[in-house]
Amino acid sequence: QVQLVESGGGVVQPGRSLRLSCAASGFTFSSYGMNWVRQAPGKGLEWVAVIWSDGNTKYYVDSVKGRFTISRDNSKNTLYLQMNSLRDEDMAVYYCVREYSSSYDYWGQGTLVTVSS
Amino acid sequence: DIQMTQSPSSLSASVGDRVTITCRASQSITIYLNWYQQKPGKAPKLLIYAASTLQSGVPSRFSGSRSGTDFSLTISSLQPEDSATYFCQQSYSNPRTFGQGTKVEIK
Numbered sequence: 001q002v003q004l005v006e007s008g009g010g011v012v013q014p015g016r017s018l019r020l021s022c023a024a025s026g027f028t029f030s031s032y033g034m035n036w037v038r039q040a041p042g043k044g045l046e047w048v049a050v051i052w053s054d055g056n057t058k059y060y061v062d063s064v065k066g067r068f069t070i071s072r073d074n075s076k077n078t079l080y081l082q083m084n085s086l087r088d089e090d091m092a093v094y095y096c097v098r099e100y101s102s103s104y105d106y107w108g109q110g111t112l113v114t115v116s117s
Numbered sequence: 118d119i120q121m122t123q124s125p126s127s128l129s130a131s132v133g134d135r136v137t138i139t140c141r142a143s144q145s146i147t148i149y150l151n152w153y154q155q156k157p158g159k160a161p162k163l164l165i166y167a168a169s170t171l172q173s174g175v176p177s178r179f180s181g182s183r184s185g186t187d188f189s190l191t192i193s194s195l196q197p198e199d200s201a202t203y204f205c206q207q208s209y210s211n212p213r214t215f216g217q218g219t220k221v222e223i224k
Contacts, residue, residue, distance in 0.1 A: 035213075045153075045161065045204055047213040059211045095160055102208040103151040103166035110160055 002026040002106045004096045009111030012086055022079040022096030022108055030054075030074035033099040036081050038092035039110075046092075049081065050099065063089070083113070091115045119143050119207050123216030131224045134195045138219045140205035142186040149209035152181055152190045155218075156201045164203075165190065197223055 008020040020036070036048040049060045049070040058070050069082040079096055096108040120143035130136050140150065148168040153161040163172045165181040168188060178193045192199055200223050205216040 044218050045155075045206070045215040047206075047211075047215070050211070050213075061212045101166060102149055103163055103172075104153070104161075104206075105163050105166075105172065107160035107162070 002098065004098065004106055004108035006094065006096050006108045006111035009094065009113045011114045011116060013117050014087060014115055016086055017082070017084045018086065018113060020081040020083065020094055020096075020111060020113075024077045024079065024096075024098075027098070029072075029077040034070075034072060034079045035097040035099055035104065036070060036079075037095045037097050037104070037107075038090075039095070040089075040092040043092075048094070051079070086113075086115050088115050118212055119146060119210060119214055121205055121207055121214050121216040123205055123219055125219060126217065127220040127222070129222045129224050130195050132195055132197060136192040136195050136199075136221060138190045138203055138205075138221075140188045140190075140216050142188070142207055142209075145186060146207045146209035148183060149207055150181075150183065150188045151206045151208055152179075153204045153206065154199075154201045155204065161204065192221075195221075195223065199223075 003025045005023045012018050033052045035050045051058045051070045055072050067085045071080045093110040095110045097104045098106040122141045150168045152165040155161040168183040169181040180191050182189045202218045202220045204218050
């Protein structure tokens with residue numbers, strides 16, 4: 001069965017960095033686009049970034065451009081999100097999400113990023 | 118960016134009621150509209166994609182429809198386990214934007 005397991009969340013001071021990882025299993029990881037979607041406490045969903053299956057095409061929401069980098073290692077079935085210059089407004093649960101037929105069909109359980117001094 | 122306006126923000130209905138949630142896109146997105154259900158403390162779950170295609174394993178009481186840039190999610194007979202927040206999302210262009218959510222409560 002498809003599994004997406006995020007890790008790497010935690011408490012970080014504003015301006016610092018954090019790298020999230022998502023270990024994928026149960027499907028051919030290299031065949032799917034992958035996304036990060038976040039949800040601030042008590043708020044709605046916000047798409048953050050997408051990386052296509054070959055890893056060469058990436059898109060970001062404007063609020064994270066130049067600060068966040070999405071990447072993948074298809075040999076390790078792992079998705080990453082490098083987050084630099086973290087801000088208060090980046091505090092959220094971050095979900096790793098598989099894309100299929102222009103929809104998000106599988107989600108991880110999420111990892112919480114807390115930005116606090 | 119494409120704006121997704123979802124309504125109502127919350128509703129309360131009885132078991133067995135027919136419930137409809139709507140989502141309006143700020144421009145044409147053709148059929149690139151998805152619906153998700155999220156229960157407290159859990160990740161969202163895909164219910165419907167491409168405006169009206171039911172995701173595998175989702176009960177048939179859920180359905181989706183489109184009229185131009187207006188989309189609807191209907192629960193034909195509300196069940197206790199349907200208490201959740203529902204989000205629409207356009208997948209026509211980046212950034213992939215979500216509606217603000219509709220919280221469905223059972224009376």
